[in-house]
Amino acid sequence: MKPISEEITLEGHIIDSWNLPRAWDRIMDSGGEFELIEIRVGKQKEETSFAHMKVFTDTVAAMALLLEALTELGAVVVSPDDVKTEAAPRDGALPDDFYSSTNMPTQVRLDGRWVQVANTEMDLAIVIDRAAGAAAMIPMTEVKQGAAVVVGHSGIRVQPLARSRDKEIFSFMNADVSSERPKRLAISQIAREMQETKARGGKILFVAGPAIVHSGAAPALAKLIRNGYVNVLFGGNAIAVHDCEAAIFGTSLGVALTTGQPVEGGHRHHMRAINRIRRAGSLREAVAQGILTSGIMYEAVRANIEMVLAGSVRDDGPLPDVVTDMMEVQKKMRAAVQGVELALMVSTMLHSIATGNMLPAWVKTVAVDINPAVVTKLADRGTFQAVGLVTDAELFLRELAEELEIKE
Amino acid sequence: MKPISEEITLEGHIIDSWNLPRAWDRIMDSGGEFELIEIRVGKQKEETSFAHMKVFTDTVAAMALLLEALTELGAVVVSPDDVKTEAAPRDGALPDDFYSSTNMPTQVRLDGRWVQVANTEMDLAIVIDRAAGAAAMIPMTEVKQGAAVVVGHSGIRVQPLARSRDKEIFSFMNADVSSERPKRLAISQIAREMQETKARGGKILFVAGPAIVHSGAAPALAKLIRNGYVNVLFGGNAIAVHDCEAAIFGTSLGVALTTGQPVEGGHRHHMRAINRIRRAGSLREAVAQGILTSGIMYEAVRANIEMVLAGSVRDDGPLPDVVTDMMEVQKKMRAAVQGVELALMVSTMLHSIATGNMLPAWVKTVAVDINPAVVTKLADRGTFQAVGLVTDAELFLRELAEELEIKE
Amino acid sequence: MKPISEEITLEGHIIDSWNLPRAWDRIMDSGGEFELIEIRVGKQKEETSFAHMKVFTDTVAAMALLLEALTELGAVVVSPDDVKTEAAPRDGALPDDFYSSTNMPTQVRLDGRWVQVANTEMDLAIVIDRAAGAAAMIPMTEVKQGAAVVVGHSGIRVQPLARSRDKEIFSFMNADVSSERPKRLAISQIAREMQETKARGGKILFVAGPAIVHSGAAPALAKLIRNGYVNVLFGGNAIAVHDCEAAIFGTSLGVALTTGQPVEGGHRHHMRAINRIRRAGSLREAVAQGILTSGIMYEAVRANIEMVLAGSVRDDGPLPDVVTDMMEVQKKMRAAVQGVELALMVSTMLHSIATGNMLPAWVKTVAVDINPAVVTKLADRGTFQAVGLVTDAELFLRELAEELEIKE
Amino acid sequence: MKPISEEITLEGHIIDSWNLPRAWDRIMDSGGEFELIEIRVGKQKEETSFAHMKVFTDTVAAMALLLEALTELGAVVVSPDDVKTEAAPRDGALPDDFYSSTNMPTQVRLDGRWVQVANTEMDLAIVIDRAAGAAAMIPMTEVKQGAAVVVGHSGIRVQPLARSRDKEIFSFMNADVSSERPKRLAISQIAREMQETKARGGKILFVAGPAIVHSGAAPALAKLIRNGYVNVLFGGNAIAVHDCEAAIFGTSLGVALTTGQPVEGGHRHHMRAINRIRRAGSLREAVAQGILTSGIMYEAVRANIEMVLAGSVRDDGPLPDVVTDMMEVQKKMRAAVQGVELALMVSTMLHSIATGNMLPAWVKTVAVDINPAVVTKLADRGTFQAVGLVTDAELFLRELAEELEIKE
Numbered sequence A, B, C, D: 001m002k003p004i005s006e007e008i009t010l011e012g013h014i015i016d017s018w019n020l021p022r023a024w025d026r027i028m029d030s031g032g033e034f035e036l037i038e039i040r041v042g043k044q045k046e047e048t049s050f051a052h053m054k055v056f057t058d059t060v061a062a063m064a065l066l067l068e069a070l071t072e073l074g075a076v077v078v079s080p081d082d083v084k085t086e087a088a089p090r091d092g093a094l095p096d097d098f099y100s101s102t103n104m105p106t107q108v109r110l111d112g113r114w115v116q117v118a119n120t121e122m123d124l125a126i127v128i129d130r131a132a133g134a135a136a137m138i139p140m141t142e143v144k145q146g147a148a149v150v151v152g153h154s155g156i157r158v159q160p161l162a163r164s165r166d167k168e169i170f171s172f173m174n175a176d177v178s179s180e181r182p183k184r185l186a187i188s189q190i191a192r193e194m195q196e197t198k199a200r201g202g203k204i205l206f207v208a209g210p211a212i213v214h215s216g217a218a219p220a221l222a223k224l225i226r227n228g229y230v231n232v233l234f235g236g237n238a239i240a241v242h243d244c245e246a247a248i249f250g251t252s253l254g255v256a257l258t259t260g261q262p263v264e265g266g267h268r269h270h271m272r273a274i275n276r277i278r279r280a281g282s283l284r285e286a287v288a289q290g291i292l293t294s295g296i297m298y299e300a301v302r303a304n305i306e307m308v309l310a311g312s313v314r315d316d317g318p319l320p321d322v323v324t325d326m327m328e329v330q331k332k333m334r335a336a337v338q339g340v341e342l343a344l345m346v347s348t349m350l351h352s353i354a355t356g357n358m359l360p361a362w363v364k365t366v367a368v369d370i371n372p373a374v375v376t377k378l379a380d381r382g383t384f385q386a387v388g389l390v391t392d393a394e395l396f397l398r399e400l401a402e403e404l405e406i407k408e
Helices: A019-029 A060-072 A185-197 A218-226 A237-249 A266-280 A283-288 A296-303 A326-336 A349-359 A372-379 A393-407 B017-030 B061-071 B183-199 B218-226 B239-250 B266-280 B283-288 B297-301 B324-338 B350-356 B374-377 B393-407 C021-031 C060-072 C182-197 C219-228 C237-249 C266-280 C283-288 C295-303 C328-336 C348-358 C373-379 C391-408 D019-029 D058-072 D183-199 D220-228 D237-247 D266-280 D283-288 D298-303 D326-336 D349-358 D372-379 D393-407
Strands: A005-010 A031-040 A048-057 A083-088 A106-110 A113-120 A124-130 A134-138 A147-152 A156-158 A203-208 A232-236 A304-308 A340-347 A363-368 A386-390 B003-011 B033-040 B049-057 B084-087 B106-110 B113-118 B125-129 B134-138 B148-151 B157-160 B203-208 B232-236 B306-310 B341-344 B364-369 B387-388 C004-012 C033-040 C049-057 C084-087 C106-110 C112-117 C125-129 C134-138 C149-153 C156-158 C203-208 C232-236 C306-310 C340-346 C364-369 C386-390 D004-012 D033-040 D051-059 D084-087 D106-110 D111-117 D125-129 D134-138 D148-151 D157-158 D201-208 D230-234 D306-310 D341-348 D366-371 D384-388
Touching: A005 A019, A005 A060, A019 A031, A019 A048, A019 C021, A019 D148, A031 A304, A031 C033, A048 A060, A060 A156, A106 A124, A106 A134, A156 A393, A185 A203, A185 A340, A185 A393, A185 B393, A185 D393, A203 A218, A203 A349, A232 A237, A232 A326, A232 A349, A237 A266, A237 A283, A237 A296, A266 A283, A283 A296, A304 A326, A304 B232, A326 A349, A340 A349, A340 A393, A349 A363, A349 A372, A363 A372, A372 A386, A372 C033, A372 C373, A393 B183, A393 B393, B003 B017, B003 B061, B017 B033, B017 B061, B017 D019, B033 D033, B049 B061, B049 C203, B061 B157, B106 B125, B106 B134, B106 D033, B113 B341, B183 B203, B183 B341, B183 B387, B183 B393, B183 D283, B203 B218, B218 B297, B218 B393, B218 C112, B232 B350, B239 B266, B239 B283, B239 B297, B239 B306, B266 B283, B283 B297, B297 D148, B306 B324, B324 B350, B341 B350, B341 B393, B350 B374, B364 B374, B364 B393, B374 B387, B374 D372, C004 C021, C004 C060, C021 C033, C021 C049, C021 C060, C049 C060, C060 C156, C106 C125, C106 C134, C134 C232, C182 C203, C182 C340, C182 C386, C182 C391, C182 D393, C203 C237, C203 C348, C219 C391, C232 C237, C232 C328, C232 C348, C237 C266, C237 C283, C237 C295, C237 C306, C266 C283, C266 C306, C266 D201, C283 C295, C306 C328, C328 C348, C340 C348, C340 C391, C348 C364, C348 C373, C364 C373, C364 C391, C373 C386, C386 D266, C391 D183, C391 D393, D004 D019, D004 D058, D019 D033, D019 D058, D033 D298, D051 D058, D058 D157, D106 D125, D106 D134, D183 D201, D183 D341, D183 D393, D201 D349, D220 D298, D220 D393, D230 D326, D230 D349, D230 D393, D237 D266, D237 D283, D237 D298, D266 D283, D283 D298, D306 D326, D326 D349, D341 D349, D349 D372, D366 D372, D366 D393, D372 D384
Parallel strands: A113 A134, A203 A232, A203 A340, A232 A304, A340 A363, A363 A386, B113 B134, B203 B232, B203 B341, B232 B306, B341 B364, B364 B387, C112 C134, C203 C232, C203 C340, C232 C306, C340 C364, C364 C386, D111 D134, D201 D230, D201 D341, D230 D306, D341 D366, D366 D384
Antiparallel strands: A005 A048, A031 A048, A083 A147, A106 A113, A106 A156, A124 A134, A124 A147, B003 B049, B033 B049, B084 B148, B106 B113, B106 B157, B125 B134, B125 B148, C004 C049, C033 C049, C084 C149, C106 C112, C106 C156, C125 C134, C125 C149, D004 D051, D033 D051, D084 D148, D106 D111, D106 D157, D125 D134, D125 D148
């Protein structure tokens, strides 16, 4: 038997969530060994299971790495130490060995007590306030010099989510981005989820790409907003510009939305639309002045929902409402996703990945794109709640809007 | 000036169809030169134009190649020779210098008279029956030893199609396979085209891939057949198998079409479905025996439409109705496309390309696929009539079926 | 506890191969329950594990379906019955409840004895020769009326493959079709695998698509054949035609391979190349007559390797060597894959899937395509031995050929 | 004849560039008519052509739109007016009817004299300095209130580029993003172009995406920089982070670049790498402190080339060198592209489109990506100089580096 050993336990839906076999796998992949001290397997899907193991490695360093990995699978070291911290060496920088967070609920052990860590987002640092007995996840850039940053792996407990076995969309298309499944069912289930979320006062986030406007689906999204199905809207300059172009000129990239024909001089429309809103001063001003009288932006202003338009290096203009500093925009998005329970991401890889990175693992997430690569990337978030739908954004949105009306 | 010269004329919609500038381009690309003897440009879209040019090359061989290319653009050599022929050297083989046909209306000059060539299909040989003063396009494999096969380029006149400027789908999406155009308009225009074709007794061809069944769109296609919108149906073993699986077991590749959930043991269903039909003897027998009571195959049998199911190397089974010899299947498809005026190709690259190769350039063709590469390949047929739609087959077919019902 | 129960055991690399957790998952997904009677988990990767469970379901039918699924994961029913058979109802058709095979080693229980089933291929029937005490997998279409066909699930034992943990390509890219991994390493490991296979006299199969020729990689593949790295070659009409076009005219689809420029009249070359070979009578004749003096087909004829060219509905010509009947071609391919230990599939979805369906699970398979969708589909074969590489076929083949030369 | 008329001329390579037939097409598409007053067609590729036409429309508004479109094709109105201007209504906003620039050389008529417009970039405004008799293209956001902004279409002359007929990469792959062409030739021609550009002191711009690092191609790009083949480097946070991760930990996204195996704890490496650089203060500091001793960033710092790292909404960290404000980053990029003669864009849609929008039409541009959609989008820039290569970035870069070494 290898010389270094630790005892760990796993408890909960560890069969169902595949976390127990994953743990075994991880141990063997790392060249370690294990001894099964006790195993109790839940006989039905509601029952939880329990495993108690002794883990062996050749070196202390190997054990540290292995425990870090097992910790993410929910393993807890028997008789654990308290969490360890080091002081941040300067503003916006961390100790070398800092613990980088997952998007799952996390606890740290302070003075022998397990304390819930505030905020849940992947790839952040955990900062401890010992005086208050509190812990929080914080972006690297916002950590102040001297803050007590969690390092290493001890005294940390991650609670992996159980895999759902429900007969709903969020199990239905699990880890499956095929374009060959019946979408009608998926859309109907998404509609039901939206209604339930709205009914219980949960927030719905919509991340929207410009193809929604090009393809003529803006009225469907506008209707969702008008009917209260969107509480937070994320997008870039492009969707806002094309929506304004559609509202002002009836075209998108110069193509008339009513006939599908390019309009003479139409390729200039998007620059002219940007200019109109810049002259007005803001989208809200443009609505007030009667320049903007329909569309996604119009409804978003009227419904007064939270909206973050993120700039990018390729923007024309941009519109005055676009946040051009990326630190600023991330702050605004982080604030806006608080309380979101359902996220729909349609036809935008950049903003979807940005948003996905900020969401806790338990937020139900649907990614829709005609390009399977985008959907795969988004569904790769490592949670059981993200599902992908490879389909046409236009037909999807129109059918979703119809479905929501029928159900009402 | 280069030493070898020929005079050619181009007439018709040579501006509109870009054939005149294409001809100039071709001459310059080949290193040749030209002198414009006369040009009359139609001032409006209905008027035809005329150009008379002298073309120069360095060698006779270069002139031969250049005239061959110009001929395909509709150029006619002034005071042309008769068409030249050579005898086929053996059954199924041609003289080396044989003329390989285009998919455009073609004439050959026999005894000073322009004679229309029967059949129109690309990449065939033209065989002359001098006794009858007739000419026909024939597949290489069906040419008999000794047949008079057209060689070289003289005495051949191709009539390029004018580019349509109509405000319909077939101009609308011209050479444009973007997924970012409004599909609602396109679907509505396709529906209108189908109704007009049906009303005037034209044949509609549907080339169907298996994703139609997986995605739950089979009922929509079945409805199109039932309502008389499909006269000819092409597909492979897969769509027929999955349709039978759906009709018999309610699943497609083992996934229940009503819930989207995999069914226990369902991955065996497709083999069982094949076996059921094989036991019955044929699809028609399976309908007669009450084994098949719904679906695409059921409706196709009931409506008695022409159907060709082509085998492929990857087929399971196959179903007894599948034609497993490729020479045989091409013959059946060639016979079935006669009189087709509108072709819809949905979610099947292999059968769509096979069919596209057999269609004259004037057949209006719509290719629908979620993969832009497939649509590009199909739309690359070099005709103004082929349009591509990058969208979801399921949502497309359901919307098309609805659109046709509303219009009725 | 549910009323119907059976005892099963799983033995071998059931942790490593994830078959034990998969079995638990399957039981719970199906609504069943289980009781763990005994579990012994191998402490290191070389040790096997053992699990003994009692499984419960509500109905006998549910138990049958569940055992069928567990059987595929390697579960064996404790004190099993003999395998059951029924007579085939007619030539080419099976009893309704026939057992459809997997691509893993399989045994059936005859008179209390476990007998290895000859041939290994998915989706076939198992036919028993009771007199000889033998069993074999046979395609549905080749089963004769009255043959003893295995039905149900009892008396069948499938031996799942262990998942490799080796530091070689076949673990390296496991279930991973990313285009973002270093290909240089993968190519080097494939080269080593080829050399080892060749050294021990194993057969290497190459399934080749036409893009190999278009992209100028034919000389690399020709070199592999010349140097003895290809024992069996599968392809379609297209690759053979384009290879002949390249050998005769120096073009592929009319584009000169030395300059990348289209050649005047070159789009006719592929039809002319087909015609040349048809005049000669066969590829072998064309080599003998000096018509074909280089290229893939030339080397394949010279090296006298097994070659199957499968026809398809979209073929031009085809070449005289192409097998146009799909039943015939499947027979030839089945015969040729016997003894294959390594399969490389490059740039051809149709032939790759066809071939993949015929290979036992233990054949190491590498699928190379620039389109991730193709690679995903091919890697979806459910075995641990299939790996996918999303890359450029041309650069891949040239680098592979160089790598093999360096290693020699 | 329609009532409103204008006389226009086109001169130059108007056949070759297809601008004459495009002009005819545009007139007819818009419902207008034309009369050909004179046409002189250049007989060889070196000769220019000339056309003089009278154009007719129904309304003055239609004529204005039509002339705008014809202007972009190089048409000049006979006896033109001076350019018209209006005052910018506020900082960062333009008169409604502002002229939006193309990426082609442009002149405006001031007091009867044609004046060259400084800067060349699409979608900018043109601002006139009447006192100095000068004109310049300026981004909307930088226009000051009261500036004299060009409006309408009169007095503007655009000089379309001739289409090259050279036997080089930049004609070779024209408008062709096929993955089926021989890349070996293309790479060789790109290498020659790089050497010629370097030899004559022209600037070479490289726009680089993170897949370059994941795929193990960073050493190849580092070598290009070391050998002086990159003068300007654009990228995002991701490529810089992954390059630093590779340099510090030998991994990319936690996968070891030497073995292709995931490293225990490696998925934390990118956050740790960011933190190391943040602790150092900047990339330059990290090189100075010996933290960074190899890779793309190391070579770029050492060679002291111009580098712009643009932030995006999805960035982790970011690195201290990343410019997070998008207005700022566009300014820096605009400054850096001055004098660029050759642009290589590899595996990054966002930065490539951003850069493409800023480049004059005459900059030779090569876009390389494994995804055809990206290449199509980039090649859609409407210039004859942009070519696309659908291939593997890793194999492309390594072959390019080898090719450059051989040639030296």
